[in-house]
Amino acid sequence: xxxxxxxxxxxxxxxxxxxxxxxxxxxxxxxxxxxxxxxxxxxxxxxxxxxxxxxxxxxxxxxxxxxxxxxxxxxxxxxxxxxxxxxxxxxxxxxxxxxxxxxxxxxxxxxxxxxxxxxxxxxxxxxxxxxxxxxxxxxxxxxxxxxxxxxxxxxxxxxxxxxxxxxxxxxxxxxxxxxxxxxxxxxxxxxxxxxxxxxxxxxxxxxxxxxxxxxxx
Amino acid sequence: xxxxxxxxxxxxxxxxxxxxxxxxxxxxxxxxxxxxxxxxxxxxxxxxxxxxxxxxxxxxxxxxxxxxxxxxxxxxxxxxxxxx
Numbered sequence: 001x002x003x004x005x006x007x008x009x010x011x012x013x014x015x016x017x018x019x020x021x022x023x024x025x026x027x028x029x030x031x032x033x034x035x036x037x038x039x040x041x042x043x044x045x046x047x048x049x050x051x052x053x054x055x056x057x058x059x060x061x062x063x064x065x066x067x068x069x070x071x072x073x074x075x076x077x078x079x080x081x082x083x084x085x086x087x088x089x090x091x092x093x094x095x096x097x098x099x100x101x102x103x104x105x106x107x108x109x110x111x112x113x114x115x116x117x118x119x120x121x122x123x124x125x126x127x128x129x130x131x132x133x134x135x136x137x138x139x140x141x142x143x144x145x146x147x148x149x150x151x152x153x154x155x156x157x158x159x160x161x162x163x164x165x166x167x168x169x170x171x172x173x174x175x176x177x178x179x180x181x182x183x184x185x186x187x188x189x190x191x192x193x194x195x196x197x198x199x200x201x202x203x204x205x206x207x208x209x210x211x212x213x214x215x216x217x
Numbered sequence: 218x219x220x221x222x223x224x225x226x227x228x229x230x231x232x233x234x235x236x237x238x239x240x241x242x243x244x245x246x247x248x249x250x251x252x253x254x255x256x257x258x259x260x261x262x263x264x265x266x267x268x269x270x271x272x273x274x275x276x277x278x279x280x281x282x283x284x285x286x287x288x289x290x291x292x293x294x295x296x297x298x299x300x301x
Binding site for chain 1: 232233235236239282283284288
């Protein structure tokens with residue numbers, strides 16, 4: 001089982017994600033943004049960071065790269081794709097998940113441990129949680145405010161995976177911070193599960209997201 | 218023909234603009250009272266084309282595909298023929 005970790009100029013946490021994939025029991029491999037053929041991978045993770053310096057908008061330039069064409073092809077084959085932080089912004093930009101992640105209401109870079117509420121367990125990524133479970137996974141972003149023009153449809157289609165359990169640190173609509181596509185196989189989340197994948201990091205609540213992805217392949 | 222292009226990008230009406238809000242708050246620290254502050258992004262470039270219509274359609278395509286996010290942005294395209 002091989003999970004690809006996409007690297008753009010400006011990506012970070014890629015090595016943490018690589019490590020978390022191995023902890024969850026799969027093989028990890030880096031993919032450069034110029035690669036378009038991703039057929040050898042069983043799933044893809046787009047890590048966080050500041051691809052292309054966040055020029056134009058966070059995730060905008062990454063969204064038109066060859067590797068994203070490959071990601072779209074894999075989604076058609078029903079392979080799982082996880083976008084974390086900048087990865088989530090990219091998935092929003094290309095419309096693989098509903099809504100977008102934009103400048104925080106209070107425009108500072110917000111880096112903190114935070115409690116999340118698991119809203120739905122129908123996606124492989126949340127399948128190891130219980131609905132309503134509170135998990136601790138950190139956030140680190142300045143552009144993580146979730147916004148959508150079709151919030152009713154997102155509810156109707158059970159596409160909300162995570163929301164902030166206590167305060168709303170970025171002004172997200174209904175405190176939403178993790179969403180999926182209609183199939184549940186594409187997940188975009190602002191919190192960083194790889195930073196909560198081992199007890200030594202203060203929490204291993206995030207590891208279940210990687211395990212859920214890999215064990216459901 | 219060479220055309221000068223200007224694309225003006227703004228947040229859709231009613232959308233919270235934290236940068237504008239911060240500017241407005243800072244101006245009030247200096248004693249200026251202002252309202253409805255907005256920030257815009259302006260991108261300018263030159264391109265070759267046969268007519269204004271042709272260039273406009275291509276720039277519109279650029280806006281839809283990369284320069285703007287239609288979920289949150291409005292945009293205005295200005296095209297001038299460059300005679301030099």
